[in-house]
Structures are given as structure tokens and as C-alpha cells.
Amino acid sequence: MAARLDPFDLFDIRSLLTDEERMVQDTVARFTDERVLPIIGDCFDQARFPTELIPEMASMGLLGATLPEEYGCAGMNAVSYGLICQELERGDSGLRSFASVQSSLCMYPIYAYGSEEHKRQYLPAMARGEVIGCFGLTEPHGGSDPANMKTTAKKDGGDWVINGAKMWITNGNLAHIAIVWAQTEEGIQGFIVPTDTPGFKAQEVHKKMSLRASVTSGLFFDDVRIPDANRLPNVKGLKGPLGCLTQARYGITWGPIGAAIACFGEALEYSKERILFNRPLAANQAVQLKLAEMARQITSAQLLSLQLGRLKDAGKMQPTQVSLAKWNNCRMAIDIARTCRDILGGAGITTEHSAIRHALNLESVITYEGTETVHQLVVGREVTGINAF
Incomplete structure (x- = not known):
């Protein structure tokens, strides 16, 4: 056999x-x-x-x-x-x-x-983990439209003076430096801003129901003065921050696979051990269909991300391919987390099990660095040649 x-x-x-x-x-x-x-x-x-x-x-x-x-x-x-x-x-x-x-x-x-x-x-x-960074792009009003940036950096002699605000910033209150993107007279530019600079303030976001084991902050800039030496000299325009996001989104195509595997493994073991109506929960066709569907979705996501990684290592990866994988794999993972919570029944609503925690976290993961809708439209633009944004 x-x-x-x-x-x-x-x-x-x-x-x-x-x-x-x-x-x-x-x-x-x-x-x-x-x-x-x-x-x-x-x-x-x-x-x-x-x-x-x-x-x-x-x-x-x-x-x-x-x-x-x-x-x-x-x-x-x-x-x-x-x-x-x-x-x-x-x-x-x-x-x-x-x-x-x-x-x-x-x-x-x-x-x-x-x-x-x-x-x-x-x-x-x-x-070495001695200097922690955060990434200041998203603004309170901006969301999926980073070009509508209100934060400004104005030249003043040999310095730049930054004013504005950023929102939903991971690591904000942990960070020693912030990579801040701001509008200048020459377009959007990036700056390295030490978080102990006068006029800089990070305020942690509380009352979160998602990514609770993560630091999320708002960043505020009130005449934050930094030298020109802190400007990132080798990029101008949105291609700078968008290039960073492509790198991060690539990793995000892989991450939700791990969350899905955690939930699937938990539900699989529970369904084999939980006895209802004198037989294991896993002996029911309805449960097996759900488990099989989860295995199918995880396998598809694994193959998608592995090929994406091989393309990236070969220097052939395109942003649309990242969008397709981020869309597919985040949707896969959040659907699996919710299904696993259902299989666990009442026990699934506590953090003694992982399904509800992953489901809540994935509400953020499916939203940040390009919502599902944004990535769908990126793929739609690629296959039709028409920009629907």
C-alpha cells in the first residue's frame, strides 16, 4: 500500500x-x-x-x-x-x-x-534587533489611496520640516526609527526619522479586536526637523513606498498559509477526538467535506506561493502576481479559520484554541497592504488592460 x-x-x-x-x-x-x-x-x-x-x-x-x-x-x-x-x-x-x-x-x-x-x-x-523600525505611509483619511497624501516635508536650509499624521502603523510605539513618506515640492520622498526627534509622537491604538499581540500606532509630526542626510536619496514618487509594499505583500502570501495550517490541524484533531452520537465528529460526511475542502485550499495556496517565490528568486516576479497570491491566500486562510471555529463549536470562541484568534487577526491581514478589492482590481486591470480604479 x-x-x-x-x-x-x-x-x-x-x-x-x-x-x-x-x-x-x-x-x-x-x-x-x-x-x-x-x-x-x-x-x-x-x-x-x-x-x-x-x-x-x-x-x-x-x-x-x-x-x-x-x-x-x-x-x-x-x-x-x-x-x-x-x-x-x-x-x-x-x-x-x-x-x-x-x-x-x-x-x-x-x-x-x-x-x-x-x-x-x-x-x-x-x-540584531537593536534598532526597531516602523513604516509611515497610511494616513487617517487615505486608506487605499496613498497618492492622496497630506503629510508634507518642506526644505528649510539644510533640513527638512515634516508635518502631518500616519495611522495603523505596526511597531509604532516600539520603533527607534520611522521610515516616513511625505509630499515634497519634488514629489513623494522617504525619510529616516528617529522617534526621539522633537515634535514626533507615537500613540498606541487600543480596543483592538484583531492583531492584539501586535503594537499598532498613530504617528504625529509637528514641525519635525531632520537633516537632509536622513532623506532616502535614491527614489522619488510613489514607486518608493509601493516597491516596499510589494516586498511585504510577497511575505504576506506565505504567512496566512501558516495560520490556515494551525486552524486546520486543530480542527482535524478535535474532530477525531470529539464523540457525538456515538462516533467521532470526523466520521460525518459534512465534516469530512469541510476538512477536505480546507486541505484543497491549503495545497493550492502552497503551490501558488512556492512558484511566486521561485519567480522572485529568478528576478521575474511581477506585482500583479503578488496581488493574485495575496488575494487568494488571505481569502483561503480567513475562510478556513472561520470554518474551523465552527467545527470546534462553543470551544472555538476561546483563545484556548487558535481558530478565533487567527480569524480575528486575518481580518487585518486581508485588509492591510492592499484590501481584497484592490488586489482583485489589480488582477482585473492586468487581464483586461482597462484601469477600473
Whole structure:
């Protein structure tokens, strides 16, 4: 008889990974199992980000993982970074969000758009977790329309003076620096703003029902003065922040797979152990159909993200492909989390189980860095050639 398939890897996708990629996945999976899962339910309940895990994440090379070793980073490939995101989000979306923001939205723009001095000054310390960053793009009124930016940076001698506000900023109250995008006379430009600069204020957002184990903030700039040396010199216009978002969205295509696997595994075990009407819940056709559907959706998402990673490593990845994967995989994960909560019954509404926590977190993940509708329209524009925005 053929060997029984792994329910979490029905198409043996692990066999398509290199030895190094498997080692990265196993290392982060062990970290999630041993260090994240024992505490993350309480962190969610308490609305606390587990800052004590940052040094361990840094020591494993998870911060700025794909950036070159010459800047103190791990120099991993894109697939390895995707697997990092998947295993971290199997723990909690908040932990993956922290790594995404630090790596793709803060370290990446310094590497891609900053000066050599910026790279040498910040990247090694950020890789060690000694300097935390946040990404200031979204504004209170802006949402999906970043071009409608109100935050301004005006030249004053050798300095820039920044005024405005940003909203829904992950890591805002943890950060030592903010990568801030502002309107200038020459278009949108990026700036490195130390958070101890006079006139800068971060205010944490409370009463959240999603990403509770994550720090979310508003940023406020009142005549914040920084030298021209803090400007990112190698990009102007929206392509700067949008390039960062493409990097982060790539990781987000992988992360929800981890959340979905966590929920699916929990519901699978529960359905085999829960006895109703003198037989396991899993013996009911209705439940098996739901479990099979979840396995199908997870497998499709795994193949989608792996191919996307291979395209990225080959330098062939296109933003529309990222949009398709982000749309598909976030929708897959949130639907699975909700279905798993249903299978768990009343027990599923407590944070002693993971399904409700992941379902709530994924309400944010499906919204940030491009809502589902935005990504649908990106794909629609690609296939029709008509812009419907």
C-alpha cells in the first residue's frame, strides 16, 4: 500500500525545497512550537506584543533575512523568507507582522533607496534587533489611496520640516526609527526619522479586536526637523513606498498559509477526538467535506506561493502576481479559520484554541497592504488592460 499522505502537505511540496530551505523552515517551526505557542494566547488576551522574543528572532537571522551578509543580514533566498513568514504566522499574525515590517518595510527601503552610509549605520543594528523600525505611509483619511497624501516635508536650509499624521502603523510605539513618506515640492520622498526627534509622537491604538499581540500606532509630526542626510536619496514618487509594499505583500502570501495550517490541524484533531452520537465528529460526511475542502485550499495556496517565490528568486516576479497570491491566500486562510471555529463549536470562541484568534487577526491581514478589492482590481486591470480604479 502507498504511504499515507501528510494532511498538511498533500502534494509533497516539501520535496521541492532545497536542504537549506527545509532547514530554515524546521528552525522557525521549532521556535514557533517551543517559544511562541505556549504564550501567544495569553499575549492576545492581554493585548501584549512579546518583545522578549525579538532577540531570539534576530539571532536566527529572521530580521532582514534576504538582505546581503555584508550588512549583517542572513542573505537567504525569497523562498526561505516565505517559509519564515509561514511558520511565524502559524504562531500569530502579529509576530509575522513585526518581522514583515522590520524586514520588508524598513530594512528593505534603507537597502534599496538609502545611501551607503544609511546601510552601514542601520542595517546591522536592525538585523540584531537593536534598532526597531516602523513604516509611515497610511494616513487617517487615505486608506487605499496613498497618492492622496497630506503629510508634507518642506526644505528649510539644510533640513527638512515634516508635518502631518500616519495611522495603523505596526511597531509604532516600539520603533527607534520611522521610515516616513511625505509630499515634497519634488514629489513623494522617504525619510529616516528617529522617534526621539522633537515634535514626533507615537500613540498606541487600543480596543483592538484583531492583531492584539501586535503594537499598532498613530504617528504625529509637528514641525519635525531632520537633516537632509536622513532623506532616502535614491527614489522619488510613489514607486518608493509601493516597491516596499510589494516586498511585504510577497511575505504576506506565505504567512496566512501558516495560520490556515494551525486552524486546520486543530480542527482535524478535535474532530477525531470529539464523540457525538456515538462516533467521532470526523466520521460525518459534512465534516469530512469541510476538512477536505480546507486541505484543497491549503495545497493550492502552497503551490501558488512556492512558484511566486521561485519567480522572485529568478528576478521575474511581477506585482500583479503578488496581488493574485495575496488575494487568494488571505481569502483561503480567513475562510478556513472561520470554518474551523465552527467545527470546534462553543470551544472555538476561546483563545484556548487558535481558530478565533487567527480569524480575528486575518481580518487585518486581508485588509492591510492592499484590501481584497484592490488586489482583485489589480488582477482585473492586468487581464483586461482597462484601469477600473
